[in-house]
Amino acid sequence: MEWDPTQFFRDGVRLSVPFALLVLNQPINERAFAALKKHACFTVCADGGANRYYDLMKSQDKETSDLPNVIIGDLDSILPSVRKHYDSLGVEIIHDPDQYSTDFTKCLKYLRANSSSILRSAATNPDSLLPETALKTDPQSSPRLDVLILGGLGGRVDQAFSQIHHLYTMSRHSGNEDSPGELYLVSEESISFVLRKGRNVIKTPGTRRPLSSSSDSAHTSTSNSDLTNTQSYPISDTGDVYYLEENIGILPASGPAVISTNGLEWDVSDWRTEMGGQMSTSNHIRADVVTIESNEQVLFTAELAERFKAK
Template sequence: MEWNPNLFFRPEGSPSPYALLILNQPINEKAFEVLNEHASYIICADGGANRLYDVAKSQGKESIILPNTIVGDLDSLHPQVRQHYENLGVTILEDPDQYSTDFTKCLKHLNTHSSEIVASPRKQRKDSSSGSKWAPDLVLEIVILGGLGGRVDQAFSQIHHLYMMTRAQRELRETSQDQDDQGQKKPPSAAGGNLYLVSEESITFVLQQGKNIIYTPGTRRPDIVQAAVDTDSPTENSEGTLKRKRDKEETEYFFEENIGIIPLSAPASITTQGFEWDVEDWHTEIGGQLSTSNHIRAEKVEIETSVPVLFTVELAQRLKR
């Protein structure tokens, strides 16, 4: 399975459509500013609409930065926020089901309407040569904005839902690729995209059993920074060198080098490639050995795991809350 978490932070925009799902958690405003620029769709999970409203209002843009849809049981949505968005034509869907969370309700909505979103995103991306829309076989990726730095139980709840929903997404994608009753391959579906959780300082996702390839260009690695400094002209003063380093960080870096690989549901055996400390058939479990604070050392890293594990990488300083 392949993962490309840097796609969403590129200044030119992602080559794949993605939806931005905002939970009722503190918003990483710096990351949101970048993610909002090219998101195909914005959906708020109930009180997540309050969070979006507060961020937009602080910029004087509460009538400009709008969600496409608000979904949930609506017990957390402030009346004045609801009225504000209703007046501006935002779709608000009440789902009273108490056996599902607002997160899962939003995910269900995105999967149901994924093909429509890909075909007609909120900000139409056009190919410079053909002016075409997204290709119909592209899967809608889902970027979740939520916090992990508050209450510990809420942080674990988010990790739990990320784990469960990632498994559900994978099953949905596999089902959508099956044949119909007549043995014919089903038409392409945009449902079942990967889930990425963006919190205050990290982007996190659940790797699946087997081999996972993660593309990591745009990582601020000391070996690359030093190489750039070494190639500077020897006659240039240090102030100029430092300024260029700062400019590079501001425009090109998406991640810091630090990563973690955390087993969740069961002990795991992992083999890695592309990190400072690679391992082979390494046993990891809660209460035993854990892979934390390892360092990216390649533009493409690989992790093979016996069971699903959590992968987290630190955001670049300019993208932290």
């Protein structure tokens, strides 16, 4: 499996896969939102997430011009004034009273069911950066639409674990009718996603890391064919070239796993990791491509560049 998490933040880059933004009822990382909104082909608010979206737009005097595409949920959290505001502007508001699913999963279900029409509509935008293959899919399956979730790991601890649970659940069904595509959680400081069993190749260009170090040199001599570019990016005063800081974590959130890595400061081989045992946290990116092999799904989390972190 190949991952390219920084593509969502890069200006002028044609995306390998189109994505939708899902806004939860948690504080929005405004800096990350500003970068992601430019490239998203669709925006959905999960019930009370509409309140968060409205407040952010109002602070920028854009509450009547920058609108979500749809609001979905049991609608017990959206404020009456916010609902009236978006209803008056023609925003689709869907009441789903199902008490056996969360507003989060209701939004994912909607995105899956409507991915073809969402992409078809987005493709008519002359400024669209959708990949040319976005609509060229097997007629028996829906086009892939990845989802970036804003607010996924903030707030209450039980809700944070619930979002991670959804990540694991959806990743197990990726590619079938239960999943709209890959899911990414964008929190105040990080972007996180679940790696597959087997080999995962993660592109990490634009990572702020030391210009030179013994670990870089040692890694270069042992890198495989995927690690073709290990030079570090120059540090500028503005930091405009950066998308990630060097810190990452590989978390065995669903149970013990055995992992092997390449491209990190502290690489491991056939290394057992588990909650309550050894874990790879606060490790450092040391190449433009990182490979991680695992016998089980693991959560990968990378620190966003300072300019994308919440204020």
